[in-house]
Amino acid sequence: MVKIISVLSVFLKYLNKQLYKFILFLDSRIISSTNDTKSSGTYYEPFRKFSVDGEPILQKIEQLNYNDLLNEYYLKHNKLLKPVSRRKPAQLNYKGNCPLCGAPHGYIYENNVKSQQLLCKVCNHTFTLNKDFLEKIILRCPHCSKKLERIKDRSGYIIYKCKHKKCSFYLNKLNKLTSDELKQYKKHPWKFKLHYIYRAYDINFDLLDRDSMADLNMKVDLANIRHSKHTLGLILTYYVNYGLSSRKTAAIMHDIHQVKISHQPIMNYANSVSAMVLPLLENYPYDLSSDLCGDETYIRVKGKKHYIFFFSDKIKKIITSYQVFSKRDTFLRLFLCIKPLRKKYAKLPEKLKVIVDGNPIYNAAWAYFKSIKINFDLFQVVGLTNNTKTDKDYRPFKQVQNA
Numbered sequence: 460m461v462k463i464i465s466v467l468s469v470f471l472k473y474l475n476k477q478l479y480k481f482i483l484f485l486d487s488r489i490i491s492s493t494n495d496t497k498s499s500g501t502y503y504e505p506f507r508k509f510s511v512d513g514e515p516i517l518q519k520i521e522q523l524n525y526n527d528l529l530n531e532y533y534l535k536h537n538k539l540l541k542p543v544s545r546r547k548p549a550q551l552n553y554k555g556n557c558p559l560c561g562a563p564h565g566y567i568y569e570n571n572v573k574s575q576q577l578l579c580k581v582c583n584h585t586f587t588l589n590k591d592f593l594e595k596i597i598l599r600c601p602h603c604s605k606k607l608e609r610i611k612d613r614s615g616y617i618i619y620k621c622k623h624k625k626c627s628f629y630l631n632k633l634n635k636l637t638s639d640e641l642k643q644y645k646k647h648p649w650k651f652k653l654h655y656i657y658r659a660y661d662i663n664f665d666l667l668d669r670d671s672m673a674d675l676n677m678k679v680d681l682a683n684i685r686h687s688k689h690t691l692g693l694i695l696t697y698y699v700n701y702g703l704s705s706r707k708t709a710a711i712m713h714d715i716h717q718v719k720i721s722h723q724p725i726m727n728y729a730n731s732v733s734a735m736v737l738p739l740l741e742n743y744p745y746d747l748s749s750d751l752c753g754d755e756t757y758i759r760v761k762g763k764k765h766y767i768f769f770f771s772d773k774i775k776k777i778i779t780s781y782q783v784f785s786k787r788d789t790f791l792r793l794f795l796c797i798k799p800l801r802k803k804y805a806k807l808p809e810k811l812k813v814i815v816d817g818n819p820i821y822n823a824a825w826a827y828f829k830s831i832k833i834n835f836d837l838f839q840v841v842g843l844t845n846n847t848k849t850d851k852d853y854r855p856f857k858q859v860q861n862a
């Protein structure tokens with residue numbers, strides 16, 4: 460019986476390999492057939508290149524006093540500054556004072572109805588009721604000193620943009636466009652990145668640490684289970700090492716080892732063992748090299764697509780980070796960069812190398828870490844063929860990881 464199973468297992472592995480080759484073959488056919496449709500109007504469009512534009516100017520808003528300002532106005536103009544005369548008072552939704560100088564509500568009017576921008580007549584400052592103003596920080600473009608506009612709130616970061624048409628950054632980029640590109644730009648401006656962009660990260664390290672330990676509670680106390688340690692070892696071998704389902708593991712335990720167990724205790728055992736093992740893996744003093752490699756793939760958890768991220772030490776062959784997420788966003792990727800960096804090294808190596816795929820979001824992560832003085836060199840292996848020296852030099856490491 461054992462022999463039949465081992466023969467079957469070898470045969471299944473062989474089948475699996477052949478199937479994988481077949482999928483690769485199909486993949487290449489699908490790609491070439493999509494390339495063939497070039498004449499019918501579809502064409503390959505390259506990704507917009509990701510770039511990091513340097514730090515903005517941070518300006519702390521000084522708290523002004525509206526009484527002083529009103530006095531100044533009186534001395535200068537020899538008359539009192541009158542509150543805003545409203546034709547339709549109900550139109551102004553904002554009921555508070557000026558957040559910058561404290562001027563009463565009567566001095567505030569709507570400067571831009573669409574963007575809900577308000578203007579204070581006393582201090583002449585505009586403001587919108589968002590987080591920036593509450594934090595009393597103004598972000599300014601380092602090229603033209605104009606106020607940056609908050610354009611998008613993404614998970615984990617906020618994007619600011621300098622929309623000023625006379626900004627030297629924008630004008631420089633505009634001048635560098637070829638006439639063809641310029642035509643394209645006029646037609647599809649979103650395909651080009653000409654304006655200064657700044658990403659402000661909003662990362663809560665405490666939250667990350669808490670999340671990383673997950674909600675692993677032991678479902679059963681392993682000291683009190685009715686099976687022997689040997690049986691537990693067998694169950695885990697089938698369920699974890701061989702990746703069999705809990706029901707199949709239960710069937711094998713019964714058919715081959717004559718141990719009667721249903722699928723639920725198997726899942727409970729695995730859960731308890733993972734809760735026990737996790738802190739050991741997390742806190743083990745690994746002797747890591749200075750070369751890390753990251754990759755992601757997807758798996759199905761209860762029929763739903765989930766993303767699994769790995770970071771590994773390519774020289775010591777140790778997986779330094781492994782997490783499954785239901786969503787795929789920057790925050791998670793950043794998190795996976797942070798985790799091995801912060802937890803696994805007692806002291807960060809001076810020349811830390813991180814090898815990842817071509818996803819531009821890793822550049823954002825790199826820029827973020829640079830801003831908090833965690834420096835590493837980022838190497839990106841792009842696509843499936845070696846087009847650059849980085850691809851050629853570092854692809855083998857990524858392949859080691861995939862294996």
Ligand SMILES: [Zn+2]
Nearest residue numbers: 557560579582
């Ligand atoms: Zn004011």
Ligand SMILES: [Zn+2]
Nearest residue numbers: 600603621626
């Ligand atoms: Zn600018």
